[in-house]
Amino acid sequence: xxxxxxxxVTRGLLVESRHRGAVAVVDGDGKLVxxxxxxxxxxxPRSSCKAMQALPLVESGAADAYGFGDKELALACASHNxxxxxxxxxxxxxxxxxxxxxxxxxGAHWSMSQKILIQQARMLDAPTALHNNxxxxxxxxxxxxxxxxxxxxxxxxxxxxxxxxxxxxMESLTGTVIGADSCGTDGCSIPTYAVPLRSLAHGFAxxxxxxxxxxxxxxASRRLIEAxxxxxxxxxxxxxxxxxxxxxxxxxxxxxxxAEGVFCAAIPEKGIAIALKCEDGMTRAAEAMVAxxxxxxxETESEVHAALIAYxxxxxxxxxxIHVGDVRVTSAFAG
Amino acid sequence: xxxxxxxxVTRGLLVESRHRGAVAVVDGDGKLVxxxxxxxxxxxPRSSCKAMQALPLVESGAADAYGFGDKELALACASHNxxxxxxxxxxxxxxxxxxxxxxxxxGAHWSMSQKILIQQARMLDAPTALHNNxxxxxxxxxxxxxxxxxxxxxxxxxxxxxxxxxxxxMESLTGTVIGADSCGTDGCSIPTYAVPLRSLAHGFAxxxxxxxxxxxxxxASRRLIEAxxxxxxxxxxxxxxxxxxxxxxxxxxxxxxxAEGVFCAAIPEKGIAIALKCEDGMTRAAEAMVAxxxxxxxETESEVHAALIAYxxxxxxxxxxIHVGDVRVTSAFAG
Numbered sequence: 001x002x003x004x005x006x007x008x009v010t011r012g013l014l015v016e017s018r019h020r021g022a023v024a025v026v027d028g029d030g031k032l033v034x035x036x037x038x039x040x041x042x043x044x045p046r047s048s049c050k051a052m053q054a055l056p057l058v059e060s061g062a063a064d065a066y067g068f069g070d071k072e073l074a075l076a077c078a079s080h081n082x083x084x085x086x087x088x089x090x091x092x093x094x095x096x097x098x099x100x101x102x103x104x105x106x107g108a109h110w111s112m113s114q115k116i117l118i119q120q121a122r123m124l125d126a127p128t129a130l131h132n133n134x135x136x137x138x139x140x141x142x143x144x145x146x147x148x149x150x151x152x153x154x155x156x157x158x159x160x161x162x163x164x165x166x167x168x169x170m171e172s173l174t175g176t177v178i179g180a181d182s183c184g185t186d187g188c189s190i191p192t193y194a195v196p197l198r199s200l201a202h203g204f205a206x207x208x209x210x211x212x213x214x215x216x217x218x219x220a221s222r223r224l225i226e227a228x229x230x231x232x233x234x235x236x237x238x239x240x241x242x243x244x245x246x247x248x249x250x251x252x253x254x255x256x257x258x259a260e261g262v263f264c265a266a267i268p269e270k271g272i273a274i275a276l277k278c279e280d281g282m283t284r285a286a287e288a289m290v291a292x293x294x295x296x297x298x299e300t301e302s303e304v305h306a307a308l309i310a311y312x313x314x315x316x317x318x319x320x321x322i323h324v325g326d327v328r329v330t331s332a333f334a335g
Numbered sequence: 336x337x338x339x340x341x342x343x344v345t346r347g348l349l350v351e352s353r354h355r356g357a358v359a360v361v362d363g364d365g366k367l368v369x370x371x372x373x374x375x376x377x378x379x380p381r382s383s384c385k386a387m388q389a390l391p392l393v394e395s396g397a398a399d400a401y402g403f404g405d406k407e408l409a410l411a412c413a414s415h416n417x418x419x420x421x422x423x424x425x426x427x428x429x430x431x432x433x434x435x436x437x438x439x440x441x442g443a444h445w446s447m448s449q450k451i452l453i454q455q456a457r458m459l460d461a462p463t464a465l466h467n468n469x470x471x472x473x474x475x476x477x478x479x480x481x482x483x484x485x486x487x488x489x490x491x492x493x494x495x496x497x498x499x500x501x502x503x504x505m506e507s508l509t510g511t512v513i514g515a516d517s518c519g520t521d522g523c524s525i526p527t528y529a530v531p532l533r534s535l536a537h538g539f540a541x542x543x544x545x546x547x548x549x550x551x552x553x554x555a556s557r558r559l560i561e562a563x564x565x566x567x568x569x570x571x572x573x574x575x576x577x578x579x580x581x582x583x584x585x586x587x588x589x590x591x592x593x594a595e596g597v598f599c600a601a602i603p604e605k606g607i608a609i610a611l612k613c614e615d616g617m618t619r620a621a622e623a624m625v626a627x628x629x630x631x632x633x634e635t636e637s638e639v640h641a642a643l644i645a646y647x648x649x650x651x652x653x654x655x656x657i658h659v660g661d662v663r664v665t666s667a668f669a670g
Contacts, residue, residue, distance in 0.1 A: 107654025184347030319442025
């Protein structure tokens, strides 16, 4: 099926660009409560499933052993800006397992936030692996290995026991069988597994509700989601959608973006989770889509609803600050 | 009509993201010699039509009066990186009309090239209007005004005589009537006019061939296109598609990108021009599309053809340099 146009980018009186996509909203039992487009198509969750990938860190007891609180767990689920606080905390997480940046296998890159990149360029000759947006996740991986007496060396590999553990968690949560055919390599070198969008949403609905999970996993899932909701700055950073959306309704919305236009979210009190993908991979559309989808589950008259609807229609300003158009969801989200 | 998928982004064995788009290839007489998707839909050319917008600079005699050569004319048609050479030349163009950066009404922004942005961040407190990717075009506008004894103040406005001149050139070249309804404001604050993709291609085909143009316009058009082909660095800069594509076949390919996934090109020796738009506005897809479209017009066994085909399928490497997938045109371009 052809995915509907979910987001339009306007200029003057015209629509200049169009984004298509699919949205799945699922409850803990796997019931599809809202959808747009092809929700059975397999998508790579990319960074959107970092909270799933962090389960071994908590379930193994490593997070407790190293004294991790909400900030550390949020950073383990993060695609962060590489701001000073993010970098310092990733370093601290590693040090608690007796490791340092040398152990990170994620590669290095400058911040993807222009503002932070400019600060980094003025302070650093080059970024390190600690500045990589995934450094908290990787620090968590290394801690999970060290606590379980697994050699972290090669922890990004498909065959490494940690990735086997993560794969099993992904299969169990999403109810899918993950074969080598559905495996890609992520930006930070770990495997990423394509699963149907609907299954990805179901996995997050299970995490948010505990439905069908053993007590250990239910508790670890709740703890990770609550940590992200409690410390949204550590999940992304200044000016970022994940942080801003979670700040709109503190403790009520969990959300996490992934590369190539993926966004996952959950509203634990409503017992539902969201997974969506903008077909062309563009972040601006995925951000509008997740805000509009989240808004459906809050009272129409509420401040949270108004803030989410506002987020789903972003004015674009040019270099002189003139309002030239908008990025806004289409009527596909109406009704 | 629904535009076809023109570009796929792969990861592992799967297609992760898809881009749709439309392509029009037209000869000097306006005959459509190749097309994909809806070529009658109106698109904002954005920066892709800077060579059209530079016509008053040449036709008025300003370019000659100020001693502009290929570099200056290429910069007048450019969306440049804000590299030192670009900034210095824009300053020099203004100075020849007795003006300076204060006269620029384009606004300021950091380079859109990460590499150049890092250099700028280390040297500058903040970017100036000279660093704006459009500063060469705006310097050309100001020179065109000064030479014609027009007050350049407010030259970005819809009613300013210079914009009236540019609008007339756009209408004549594209054979369309431009109303206020089809006018948007561009990133640099000048008006941008939505015209059918096919008409935009026809306008460039007229410029490349001179078909149907009066001798003054035919000469000015050829001069601008030849200047860009002679000095591709000044049209964009290091690592940029416009520069790289024109360097593949020196003096044989003209091309110019625009924001929101637009690309225009011409092959003067073949008497054709190209206008295309990626529906979702993503540059990576527009670049692959223009390379694949250009390739159709070169001998299959030639080096130029091979280089263009290679450009239409770009490997993506992650932070560790691992090949994780490709951005590549689809079979829509076959046959």
